[in-house]
Amino acid sequence: MTATADDGLPLAGTLTLPTGPGPHPAVLLLHGSGQVDRDSNARGLRLELGPPLAAALAEAGIAALRYDRRGVGATPGTWRTTGFADTARDAAAALRALAARPEVREDAVGVVGHSEGAVHAMSLGSDPLVRAVVLLAGYARLGEDALRWQARSVVGELPAPVRPLLRRLGNRHLDRIKATTVDAARVHGLPVNTRWFREMLAHDPRAVLRDVDVPVLAITGGKDVQVDPADLAEIRRLVPGDVEVHQIPDLTHLLRRDPGRPSVRSYRRLLRRPVDAELLAQVTGWLAHRLR
Template sequence: MTVETEITAPGPQGALAGTLTLPDAGLADDMPVLLIVPGSGPTDRDGNSPLGVTAAPYALLAKALAERGIPSVRIDKRGMFGSAEAVSDPNDVTIAGYGDDLLAWAENIRDSLPGTSGPRCVIPLGHSEGGLVALAVMDRLAASCGLVLAGAPGRPIADVMRQQFRDNPANAPLAEAAETALRSLERGERLNASTLPAALQLIFSPQVQGFLIDVFSHDPARLIADLQVPVLVVQGGRDVQVPEDDARILADAAPQADLAILPEVNHVLKTVPSDGLPENIATYSDPDLPIAPEVVEAVADFVTRIRPSAGPDGSP
């Protein structure tokens, strides 16, 4: 059993909203709290999106971890869902701004869940693009004693998008236009989206170009190389959005990182028994399918090894 409570943290213009999930048996004094950082686009605190994702991976993960004694906070991004009042325009955001929100959440956790042996430590769990947000804020997050990255990019996001376009043969007619758009935004230059093929106009719409320019400027491998805390990189072998190579790039860049490759896990952290794409995509809309047990096991084992008094390598 678990106990869930709606909580808030201060945002730029209004409250940020989230859910605290605690073990029914109570919280151990020295147990860290996971801060689940959502992925790209309109992804809510449960891991769902109006763009067709209803798998609820973050909600399922939070409850499964609480049953292992691990508390967590999962959050709505500024300008969206329960955090709609935090900023007036959810598209006028930056990686640094999202990082500011993680700082506010970490302060909330430290204040509301103090430990008896010292400040409660916070471990961000960044999923997909949320991994980049977590990496970018770690040098400012004094409350953190570790980091978990799940299905996170190991290269600049523009390079991940390039591969996504290349890997789908149906995108061949769009390849040249997509590359032109990506190169323009990488240079920090906006483009006229109306000149692009219709299938690309939403991806590169004027409203999101400012954010894309910002997000393309961050290199996850460089960011992780500077970390002085224990890191766990979790990657599904059947992730069709972020390939296994990205996880290996992250782990290679951070020698202190643990790498967990989970062969039958996909991007929404569900088990997919075969390589069939339709079966994989079907899990994106199945909230009744449990979170992959291997994900829970890997994260739980990592978190329970971390203590506020641990050194940079996780040892006492």
């Protein structure tokens, strides 16, 4: 199906329906950052989250919509100049399109977000169309603070002699990005979506978490090196209503389990495995109960 963004751009996606007559409960799937398609795949990092999650939801009687971001897959546009706020508005437009489908129960619509998608799902938690929110590896601090935590976590895996140099380079790179005023620029020779970065760095999800008035399920892996699992406590503190948080041992940011030392260097190996089946069952079971 196609959802129409606020500026008229068609967001190309896939609506997966359960077997049997509708209308069905439904969820909008929102994926992580970057040039990501409807299946949560980017060049060089194929997460393949969309298909197994949509299939598990359909098995539980829940429809699911996932879509290609601007300038990715079958969605036109230019990813390099698409801002963080643009992505949030596109998510809201996709939510409206999903709720308007005749196969969908308008009174039983939820949102599932992973990583950046979880941050946009938080913003949709106060939308009158939304009845439940699932946050997978979502952070609950200022965007710049979240990015700096991630950088420290990743750099901390490297040999001690190179860490100070990389930290200085990273700080310089970030300062350059924050000083830009254009949508896209070359920063230290690399093409960067500077608009997205500036908006993400300034976004504080804590403000929107206080406005969420539907049930929330928040899950972060104990082996996540991109999002601090400690933010689960902040989500629980800020959401005023029904909130359930879980830190799953050995679960990584890729939603696969790894019993070894957490590291981004294990990502290629982990991506040969399927998305964690227990996680899929937990998410779909929780949603089936909340959207019945």
